[in-house]
Amino acid sequence: MDLSKVVLPTFILEPRSFLDKLSDNYYHADILAQARSLDDPYLRFKCVLRWYLSGLYRKPKGLKKPYNPVLGEVFRCYWKNRDDDTRTYYVAEQVSHHPPVSAFYVSNRQDGYVIEGSLLARSKFYGTSTSAILEGCARVHLLQWDETYITTAPYAHCKGIVIGTLSMELGGKVHIMCIETGYQAEVEFKLRSFLGSADQTNAISGRIKKGKETVASVEGYWDGKIDIKDKKTGEETNLLDVAILKEQRMTRYLMRLDYQQEYESQRLWMKVSEAIQNNDQVAATEEKTIVEEAQRSRARNLVAPWVPRFFHKDFHLQPPEGLVEQGWRYNHVNTSPWQPDEELEYEDSFVISSLRALAAGSPVESRARDPPRDLAPVLTDSDSRDEHARPKTTTRTLKQTLYSIDTTLRDHTNAIEKLTRTVESLSEGHRQAVAYRPQNVGRMPTTTHSWDLFGGFVLAIVLQAILNWLFYQKD
Template sequence: MIMDHELDVILSKMADKNRRRSSIFSLLRRKKVSRQSSDPSSFYTLDLGRKYSVDSAIQNEESDDMGFLRCNGELAGAASDTDSEGSRQGMQDSLTSADPVAKKRDVLSRIETLYVEDPDREIGVAGELVEEVAEENKSLLWFLLKQVRPGMDLSKVVLPTFILEPRSFLDKLSDNYYHADLLGQAQTYEDPYQRFKGVLRWYLSGLYRKPKGLKKPYNPVLGETFRCCWRHKEDTYTYYIAEQVSHHPPVSAFYVSNRKEGFVIEGSLLARSKFYGNSTSAILEGCARIHLLNWGESYITTAPYAHCKGIVIGTLSMELGGKVHIICQETGYQADVEFKLRSFLGGADQTNVITGRIKRGKDTVATVEGYWDGRIDIKDKKSGEETSLLDVSVLKEQRLPRYLVNVDKQQEWESQRLWLKVSEAILNEDQVVATEQKTIIEEAQRARARSLISPWSPRLFHRDSRSAPPEGIVDQGWKYNHSDTSPWQPDELIEYEDDFVIKSIKSGASLGTSGEARLRELSQRASDSDSHDELARRSKTSTRTLKQTLHSIDSTLREQSLAIDRLSKTVEMLNEGQRAAAFHPQNLARVPTASHSWDLFGGFVLAMVLQALLNWIFHQRQEKE
């Protein structure tokens, strides 16, 4: 029988392996899995010195995202041994103090050092959004129109730079959170109906910001990431993390957290566009889940589409259209809000109109109407009382300040740094340079995709289909690897972001990476005494810490199991290739050896053994409680 302290030593060793990379990928790396690479650096001017293997996982337009990707001698999705080692070590050193106040002060100091306030405060004006196309750009627009046909998806069409907004779509999605404090207010209400109205108010508050002119953000490349935060008056921060997890189809996943204020948001959206002749629509398929942590409630929301018309005839203009849903299954409340497009002969009073109703079950509780970029009123069905739900003219003065990571401290695949030269050229109105720099990035991802052969695995998100959405709602099913939807605890001091991982510091222990500090503390306690009496006297806090640690390791191994599943499929396809090569000897040079397949199989078996060990340890601890 393995003693408790021996199990804890095993856990500690496992944590060490997880810190270096992951036990599965380390095994595959030690066994020298065959690799093929082709460096496109001959025409890619950005610094390609890799710190993350996502750099090698940029898909092209011809290949499927679940195809085979590997490049530059590293497995896609596996972090390098030197991933932000300096920043991590600096954070750990700053949190070694036992003084809780000092710990919190150190984190706030780091935030102020890493982040800078976003100087862009452009929010647009109320009313119709229109733009006159310059004469020199009309020929480019006509050239674009010759490439498309009605009903065609525009995601594969190369757009001219004069219609691009100088920021990534991952950045654009963050516009919904400038009023994240409204969610903090919503979770303070005791009445579930008031909470639902608070969530609806927050949802509608994220729509009014408009770019200057009719512009479209950059299509993110596969593996591109973006992060930012908003500072609240109470010195808390709402953090936003996003990653492009798929290129064809283009899917963006995001995670927003402010657990101290009582909410977490997670979601993923598939962006596609349709061309109709004189108009086009940008459609977002997917949903977001807003978790009010103190109430155990989740609110599922969908997004409207952006409709641009007047491409060939008339004035170029943009509106929001379609019907969106806000659903809380725990309380039974649901809102259906329709964004109405202005009719051909409609006036200004028909621009940006919304109407909707709040229901509980089949009963209508209230109606909503107004303008999504102006004032929106809500009318109680029973009493007939009408009140203001939100007024953009007042709300825009209460926007939270947004903070971005200093460009000099960004990693090479973060949006601002990746698109920096394109954005600078657009802001300087130099369309020639903008087009050249944009082409460099697009050609680079096509070339890299041609040299990659192992399955793509996003760095920050994974597929999770366990939470089925209500009928009629599409869920892309991507979940943040470090998701935490537990209520804020009294011993937690502050929440912060470190290398795209959102976590918190507790007053009782210093911070470690991937649960390392908690495992080390557990191992030390177990080695002092392995008696059952000592284990029985341990506090509930220590037990909860152990469970959280095991859950963290379990989540990591689950992610690696998904990767192994993909690798297993690769093995099957390689075996088929070997059989085919028996009849075509000239192809033998491209078929991996049989030992390669057994190496992958060995890694899969090891993952299963580790998973079984964790489950056994967890049940043993529960029995001793």
């Protein structure tokens, strides 16, 4: 059966909702702002590709799965751009539960981009592994250039469910295409084979094409460095470096809990998340059951089809051939370029709109310019264990590493043998001294026995220290 219908144990859950998880793709949305000043459509396409790949490296430590959103669940946040102090707003809603469809909308019209999309989450189980598949696409609108870039998502492949070590990789082919300019890219996320080397872990490769002509190739690692090579000139340049990107990540802001509505993700799952963070799996299971039973009760009591609050189905959305479109759109979508009389963009009760120029000193204008007091910067998610880009492992470096380990082990073995011989010679000398010791001293046997115990104790301590030092050096 589809794993989205399976009640999973709480120890495998990441303490946040899938609607929250989808926002990880937009920590570097400010990259899209650079497209405003790029007159060359090829450079704009590379800019969009760079942004797309920048949203993939964030993942929890270990193998974790976010909560399945309940029907009508909503989530919102925003990021503040450090360069020009603009804000990128994100709102999302669970518009369907069977099948599970999540719709989202991202807007920073002042910086020239809007992103909208909807994804259907489903799973496949293969016996010893499983894949989480996202069917649907996102549309990236560059407002100044009147261009739309359609993107699809890779699937997450989890190994080691039954035997082996639990691990997660991204797999499949994704598409990034712009109908207006004719540029498109197909990027393959490669899964590491059973006997594959470390070079295959998280590797990607792809091509950028203009029509049917290949313009450039893309190679690298989605959690490390990615390079792009121009086909005509042969020049190879760096498209992105995750180690550098982490230092440029925008700060995300969430609504304070006491200001959140009833079905906002953080408030809805608050008790479950607290229990998981406190390692109380019993309480987490109980609280999770309460949320899920309330969802089932609401579904049973519905007398009419569910109508989402902030999104609607648009049957006119037609994806390019071969792609799947779920067709949900934001009720307040605005893809018109930023106008001179617009002062700022803001979000109020999940409605994103802009403030027009007002008379100086107007109380409405004053309130709009104040920093929001109900929002605060938070860190609700985590990165991979890989803190830096992984260097490629070659056969030569592997041989050098093994040789170094072997040399160290030999040196330690020789040192232990030398120490063992020294201890044995000392023990032999001690036994000879005891053999020639006069036997007519009344208290001599007691002294000899005490010395044997003390010597054995000291010898045990020395050997234990040597072993501890040896294994510490090996680690």
